[in-house]
Amino acid sequence: MVPKDGRPSARLTSRGAETKARIVAEAASLIRERGVAGTSLDAIMAASQTSRSQLYHYFVDKDALISEVIKTQLGRVIAAQEPRLREVSSWDGLQRWCDQLVATTRTTQGIGGCPLGSLVSELADRSDSARLELARSFATWQSYLSTGLAAMRDNGELDPEADVDELALTMMTALQGGLLMAQTTRSARPLELALGMALRHVGGYRDNPTSNP
């Protein structure tokens, strides 16, 4: 039996790990395209060429699979934002990360929205395990920002009083709202405005406010 949280057992063979990863990747793609409710286990089995018994060998239930999908989407989000996300440790780095997000959204026209944020409306109120996994994923993502902001605070770029965790959460609200409105309007402008506001907000905590944007 796999443990209830859906993690692979210690004895998972490399072939088993590959199969499991394939199921998660296919489930993630189908959910991106059709949503959670629109993605049946049958469709996941067909796309990943696995049987029901294989699926239940790796995941005790749909919740366990969804949890792995959320982790996969977090991994993709972080990977897509590297190396910019790791460079959020100076004012210039923070601006470059924002610029990259806007540039990417100009290319996509907002289609697809945020791979994590777009899961919230379907999952947060219907599965507490999924909601908690989403909250953990956002926290991980934000931790890159708060670590960068803490570096800026420590090197004197930000006011020593700045609450970097709250600033990171505030930036995440701007990013999520910007992406949601970009997806609705098929324009990067809402994200550009949202991140501009967020940068100005963080800029309010700069030790040398005369050089604010």
Next chain:
Amino acid sequence: MVPKDGRPSARLTSRGAETKARIVAEAASLIRERGVAGTSLDAIMAASQTSRSQLYHYFVDKDALISEVIKTQLGRVIAAQEPRLREVSSWDGLQRWCDQLVATTRTTQGIGGCPLGSLVSELADRSDSARLELARSFATWQSYLSTGLAAMRDNGELDPEADVDELALTMMTALQGGLLMAQTTRSARPLELALGMALRHVGGYRDNPTSNP
């Protein structure tokens, strides 16, 4: 035949209008609870006690029904924010509107998210008619804000150069991102931070910046 956009025909009787409104209300409730993909026409028929032929009498297809659901949710959002939303024509009014949103979210713990915003991830990329209806609905909602901000500009509370439409859109991104993160974390804090940032942003356009919050 009803017109393709799903509007009632001019000859809709008052009983017909009631039936149509009941179908839309039940569809809206089911979609709030289960999402779009999770809500079948059969479920809507059962909840509204209507037959398939009645349903197709009022709506040419699911898209036409969804369009009415979006309009209904917009109406509910506006109604829930009155009279505060209409009072966004002074700095104090703007702050009171934000305070009310945060207070409501403290009560709900963010559950349910935004009745309009939570439809975006499921609809925007899958139905262009639904996406356009969502964009129109957000534009209507934002028009209350831009009208209020224009009044503030005209009475000298905001800089004559302030672009009130872009400020209204920027506030909407903060609201949507704040609600999404509130739904994820079951806390009003993300919304409070997001709207605090938005107020500070608008405050940057006040003609008398020394009295900014």
